[in-house]
Amino acid sequence: MSIFKRMSTIFKAKANTALDKAEDPRETLDYSYQKQLELLQKVRRGVADVATSRKRVELQASQLQSQSQKLHDQAQKALSMGREDLAREALTRKSGLQGQIDDLTAQHAQLQGEEEKLTLASQRLQAKVESFRTRKETIKATYTAAEAQTRINEAFSGISEEMSDVGLAVQRAEDKTQQMQARAGAIDELLASGALDDATGTSKDNITLELERMSSNSDVESELEALRSQLGTGSEPPKQLSQDAATPAQPIQQPVAEPVRPQDGDVR
Amino acid sequence: MIVRIMGEGQWRLPDDKLDQLNEVDAALERAVSTNDEDGFRTSFAALLDLVRGHGQRVPDNELHDSDAILPPGDSTLAEMRELISGDGLIAG
Numbered sequence: 001m002s003i004f005k006r007m008s009t010i011f012k013a014k015a016n017t018a019l020d021k022a023e024d025p026r027e028t029l030d031y032s033y034q035k036q037l038e039l040l041q042k043v044r045r046g047v048a049d050v051a052t053s054r055k056r057v058e059l060q061a062s063q064l065q066s067q068s069q070k071l072h073d074q075a076q077k078a079l080s081m082g083r084e085d086l087a088r089e090a091l092t093r094k095s096g097l098q099g100q101i102d103d104l105t106a107q108h109a110q111l112q113g114e115e116e117k118l119t120l121a122s123q124r125l126q127a128k129v130e131s132f133r134t135r136k137e138t139i140k141a142t143y144t145a146a147e148a149q150t151r152i153n154e155a156f157s158g159i160s161e162e163m164s165d166v167g168l169a170v171q172r173a174e175d176k177t178q179q180m181q182a183r184a185g186a187i188d189e190l191l192a193s194g195a196l197d198d199a200t201g202t203s204k205d206n207i208t209l210e211l212e213r214m215s216s217n218s219d220v221e222s223e224l225e226a227l228r229s230q231l232g233t234g235s236e237p238p239k240q241l242s243q244d245a246a247t248p249a250q251p252i253q254q255p256v257a258e259p260v261r262p263q264d265g266d267v268r
Numbered sequence: 269m270i271v272r273i274m275g276e277g278q279w280r281l282p283d284d285k286l287d288q289l290n291e292v293d294a295a296l297e298r299a300v301s302t303n304d305e306d307g308f309r310t311s312f313a314a315l316l317d318l319v320r321g322h323g324q325r326v327p328d329n330e331l332h333d334s335d336a337i338l339p340p341g342d343s344t345l346a347e348m349r350e351l352i353s354g355d356g357l358i359a360g
Contacts, residue, residue, distance in 0.1 A: 006352045007337035117275055124277055127328035135331065158331030161272065169275045172340065 011161050029136040032156060036129045039163055039170075043122040046170040050118060053177045053184070054111040060187050061104040068097045074207050081214055090207050100187065107180050114173045121169045125162055132159045270326060271319050272334040273341060279323025289336075292318060300348055308345045316341050 071094040078086035135155045269286065272278045281289070292315045299307030315338065326332060339351045 005336065007339065008334055010352070011337055012333070120277075121275065124328045128331055131329045131331050154333075155331060157333040161333050161337070162331075165272065165274045169340070172275075 011164055012157065014160065014164060026140055026152075028156065029139065029152060032159065033129075033133060033136060036125070036132060036159060036163060039166060040122065040125055040129060043118060043125060043166055043170055046173050047115060047118045047122060050111055050115045050173055050177055053180055054108060054115060056184050057104050057108045057111060057180065060184060060191070061101060061108065063191055064097055064101050064104065064187075068094050068101065071097070071207075074211060077211055077215070078207070081211075081218075083210070083214070086207055086210055093207075103183075104187075107183070110176065111180065114176055118169060118173050121166045125166045128159055128162050269335040270332050271323060272337045273316060273319060274338065275340040277328070278326035278332065278334055279319050280326055281319065281323045285318065285322050289315070289318060300345065300352070303345065305345055308348070312343075312348070 071090045075087040075090040075094070078084075078090060132155060135151075139151050139155065269281050269283065270278050271281055271289075292311055295311040296308065296315055298304070299311050319338065339348050343351065
């Protein structure tokens with residue numbers, strides 16, 4: 001049997017089973033209307049759920065992105081300090097992150113697609129439910145047993161098909177969201193455990209440690225230099241340690257202890 | 269005739285498209301029954317294009333049952349098989 005026909009046969013069978021259950025067809029209308037409102041609620045919840053997942057993926061992606069930026073900066077810094085080995089290590093980790101970022105980007109696009117589809121489905125269903133309600137009231141008001149069944153069947157099969165469709169759409173979206181949530185959970189755990197900071201598993205990121213050590217050394221040096229020049233304003237003493245290279249402007253420089261005196265005096 | 273693409277809505281197709289429709293539908297049916305993944309993708313895409321391209325959208329507030337129903341456009345061959353088997357995937 002053709003795909004087309006098989007599908008609509010299945011749908012119609014479902015609609016008929018539901019109709020057959022009722023004794024008074026008018027009850028079917030009210031019952032179905034209740035179901036429609038429930039489904040409408042469900043779709044709206046579905047839209048909200050997908051949006052929540054989408055935001056979570058967005059957040060994770062931006063966390064990974066800044067992690068990746070940090071590694072990039074580290075590599076730059078390491079290289080400027082002549083530590084190619086460290087730079088290489090940082091870039092290797094960065095490329096490991098990139099795979100996860102790409103994965104998240106794909107998930108994000110998928111969730112966005114689901115969200116749009118469900119939003120449209122919810123709008124369609126809402127319009128149809130509204131039409132159904134109007135039709136239902138008309139049928140009930142002008143109810144004559146002879147014609148009612150046909151008109152009820154018409155109204156019913158139209159909405160029932162829509163409900164099956166939307167029901168499946170919600171279900172598919174839920175399935176997809178659940179799969180992604182499992183993966184998102186795994187990434188959250190990774191982020192929380194700090195394993196992404198440090199691929200080697202030691203308690204602190206060793207690239208950071210090394211760079212910190214190196215830069216704190218050079219920080220200390222430059223701070224020392226700054227202090228020296230501060231203290232040196234007005235008198236010459238701070239040049240003491242590095243004076244050999246740097247004192248053309250001061251023709252007469254006592255190399256030894258003498259200049260230190262006024263320095264001590266300044267500090268007091 | 270009215271055709272529904274699940275997850276997208278309904279289209280009203282002119283009757284003179286019916287032959288064309290049946291042709292692609294038959295190709296799809298063949299692909300599904302022989303588990304031909306490539307054939308499935310090609311013929312399903314052709315079917316969807318035909319409906320979307322030549323049909324006119326049924327307004328949201330109109331209630332009609334469809335003469336034909338197509339699975340969601342992003343269905344895989346496996347999902348399609350499950351759908352047409354009628355085992356519980358479509359809620360009543």
